[in-house]
Amino acid sequence: MDRPAGKGVSRRGVLVSGAACAAATAMPASASSKEPSAPMKTPPALPVQVKVNGKAAALTVDTRTTLLDALREHLHLTGTKKGCDHGQCGACTVIVNGRRINSCLSLAVMHDGDSVTTIEGLGTPEDLHPMQAAFVRHDGYQCGYCTPGQICSAVAVLDEIKAGIPSHVAADVAASPAFSEMEIRERMSGNICRCGAYSNIVEAIREAAGRRQA
Amino acid sequence: MKAFEYTRASSPADAAALAAKTPGARFIAGGTNLLDLMKLEIETPTHLIDVNKLALDRIEETSDGGLRIGALVRNTDLAADKRVRRDYAVLTRAIVAGASGQLRNKATTAGNLLQRTRCPYFYDPNQPCNKRKPGSGCAAIGGFSRQLAVIGTSKACIATYPGDMAIAMRLLDATVETVKPDGSTRKIAIADFHRLPGDTPHLDNTLQTGELITAVTLPKPLGGKHFYHKVRDRASYAFALVSVAAVVQKDGTGRVAFGGMAHKPWRVEAAEAALPKGAAATAKIAFAGATPTHDNAFKLQLAERTLAAVLHEARG
Numbered sequence: 465m466d467r468p469a470g471k472g473v474s475r476r477g478v479l480v481s482g483a484a485c486a487a488a489t490a491m492p493a494s495a496s497s498k499e500p501s502a503p504m505k506t507p508p509a510l511p512v513q514v515k516v517n518g519k520a521a522a523l524t525v526d527t528r529t530t531l532l533d534a535l536r537e538h539l540h541l542t543g544t545k546k547g548c549d550h551g552q553c554g555a556c557t558v559i560v561n562g563r564r565i566n567s568c569l570s571l572a573v574m575h576d577g578d579s580v581t582t583i584e585g586l587g588t589p590e591d592l593h594p595m596q597a598a599f600v601r602h603d604g605y606q607c608g609y610c611t612p613g614q615i616c617s618a619v620a621v622l623d624e625i626k627a628g629i630p631s632h633v634a635a636d637v638a639a640s641p642a643f644s645e646m647e648i649r650e651r652m653s654g655n656i657c658r659c660g661a662y663s664n665i666v667e668a669i670r671e672a673a674g675r676r677q678a
Numbered sequence: 679m680k681a682f683e684y685t686r687a688s689s690p691a692d693a694a695a696l697a698a699k700t701p702g703a704r705f706i707a708g709g710t711n712l713l714d715l716m717k718l719e720i721e722t723p724t725h726l727i728d729v730n731k732l733a734l735d736r737i738e739e740t741s742d743g744g745l746r747i748g749a750l751v752r753n754t755d756l757a758a759d760k761r762v763r764r765d766y767a768v769l770t771r772a773i774v775a776g777a778s779g780q781l782r783n784k785a786t787t788a789g790n791l792l793q794r795t796r797c798p799y800f801y802d803p804n805q806p807c808n809k810r811k812p813g814s815g816c817a818a819i820g821g822f823s824r825q826l827a828v829i830g831t832s833k834a835c836i837a838t839y840p841g842d843m844a845i846a847m848r849l850l851d852a853t854v855e856t857v858k859p860d861g862s863t864r865k866i867a868i869a870d871f872h873r874l875p876g877d878t879p880h881l882d883n884t885l886q887t888g889e890l891i892t893a894v895t896l897p898k899p900l901g902g903k904h905f906y907h908k909v910r911d912r913a914s915y916a917f918a919l920v921s922v923a924a925v926v927q928k929d930g931t932g933r934v935a936f937g938g939m940a941h942k943p944w945r946v947e948a949a950e951a952a953l954p955k956g957a958a959a960t961a962k963i964a965f966a967g968a969t970p971t972h973d974n975a976f977k978l979q980l981a982e983r984t985l986a987a988v989l990h991e992a993r994g
């Protein structure tokens with residue numbers, strides 16, 4: 465996004481807050497008195513219950529913990545990636561109650577009672593989700609870092625078209641959207657791939673869409 | 679991010695009352711703007727009041743033929759509503775021109791209206807910025823100002839309001855409904871909601887401390903052809919350099935509002951009378967007294983040409 469002057473600072477901010485989260489996780493609550501002169505004695509922590517990939521999970525998290533950090537650091541589901549940590553890249557995309565969101569811009573405590581699907585919940589190595597299989601078949605990646613987010617996003621995109629949600633490239637927003645390459649490119653624009661695997665990603669999604677319609 | 683307490687609000691009036699009596703409290707809705715700014719410690723609330731469980735997520739017809747949009751209606755749902763797509767297409771077009779599918783799934787009607795500027799110096803805590811830190815100065819004046827405002831600026835701030843949805847709401851003459859900490863309600867015309875920077879650029883809008891947005895209402899449909907043309911540095915997923923929201927009737931009359939030009943959605947009703955005469959005549963009145971910088975003077979020409987493209991399409 466357009467934020468030239470803030471780049472360096474935001475990266476450092478990410479590292480600092482990431483470290484704060486990790487420290488809070490590793491420490492039992494009773495040890496917090498040993499903490500060096502922190503401004504608040506114990507940072508506020510709250511219980512949350514979420515269903516992740518069909519399994520119930522009960523956590524107690526520092527209120528600052530994002531859904532992304534809860535998935536990665538607390539539940540050890542490291543398939544979901546942290547790219548920018550600012551809603552700009554889509555690497556952290558997961559599906560919450562059937563809708564794709566950026567898990568880096570959402571607090572874990574705001575998801576009490578929610579149902580979350582991550583890349584680990586879509587399929588398994590032995591039994592891939594059709595979208596995962598299509599990405600493999602079409603080489604929809606190079607380094608693979610953006611891929612879990614791309615796949616979660618793509619699965620949700622097909623549902624969004626089916627649900628009739630309009631996009632920026634619609635000639636007539638009142639009409640039902642139809643599947644097209646332009647629609648895919650526009651709807652996937654929140655998922656950045658710095659390896660530039662875009663054309664293969666589009667091919668993979670096209671194939672997965674075709675299979676599902678058949 | 680600084681540590682904060684977290685409370686789920688139980689009713690709109692309670693949320694407003696709690697926000698007013700808790701120093702450092704902020705509402706959180708989708709979180710897509712607030713959390714971004716909290717990570718950078720540009721926003722440092724000590725208490726977050728989560729409004730997501732309040733029943734403000736419906737779109738209803740009003741008795742005078744308009745629509746009442748709950749403050750928590752997600753951008754995706756507002757853009758996809760059949761009535762909005764049919765009768766207020768400019769609003770759907772503006773929403774889907776902004777952010778990404780993931781962000782629009784979270785972003786709310788109220789949160790979108792209240793999104794903060796994208797001035798690069800506002801985002802850089804090492805730079806003086808009167809909006810972030812009142813009295814510290816403005817690094818954008820004399821700095822990199824390509825994206826910034828060309829009209830309605832002040833000696834204290836030349837930032838723009840960055841959003842898309844609000845430009846369409848300004849065009850449609852929407853009304854913002856709120857509840858205040860004492861439980862009373864008020865209605866604010868969208869024209870009076872966002873403000874110009876003046877000497878107090880830290881205030882983006884006219885909400886009072888603790889005041890909660892409950893809904894946005896739209897008057898009855900205008901008919902005509904609806905347009906939202908957004909010009910940006912890439913084809914998708916970028917903020918506007920310039921945007922034009924317009925409703926044009928068969929006889930060539932209509933309304934127009936501009937995004938990316940000022941600290942608020944820019945609509946000059948007197949300029950709309952010139953729409954049948956064309957883009958140049960309209961832009962001349964809409965941007966009379968503009969104060970562009972060397973870097974962003976191109977926006978004036980770009981806005982006029984974007985309007986010309988819209989009017990051309992309207993005739994076709």
Ligand SMILES: Cc1cc2nc3c(=O)[nH]c(=O)nc-3n(C[C@H](O)[C@H](O)[C@H](O)COP(=O)(O)OP(=O)(O)OC[C@H]3O[C@@H](n4cnc5c(N)ncnc54)[C@H](O)[C@@H]3O)c2cc1C
Binds near residue numbers: 785842
């Ligand atoms: C990468 C990126 C790209 C983007 N691109 C665009 C774009 O192209 N165009 C565009 O228009 N926008 C864009 N956005 C901004 C996006 O639209 C906003 O972040 C979003 O609309 C904010 O809504 P929210 O519900 O998440 O707000 P929150 O972050 O929850 O809140 C924003 C503010 O509103 C206050 N608030 C929330 N609800 C209420 C209420 N009911 N009453 C009173 N105060 C309230 C909060 O206290 C906070 O100050 C982009 C954002 C990102 C991260």
Ligand code: SF4
Binds near residue numbers: 808
């Ligand atoms: S233009 Fe406004 S937001 Fe930007 S640096 Fe100046 S005071 Fe801050």
Ligand code: FES
Binds near residue numbers: 545550568
């Ligand atoms: S890590 Fe969430 S969008 Fe980049």
Ligand code: FES
Binds near residue numbers: 604605611661
């Ligand atoms: S495959 Fe490397 S970032 Fe997309």
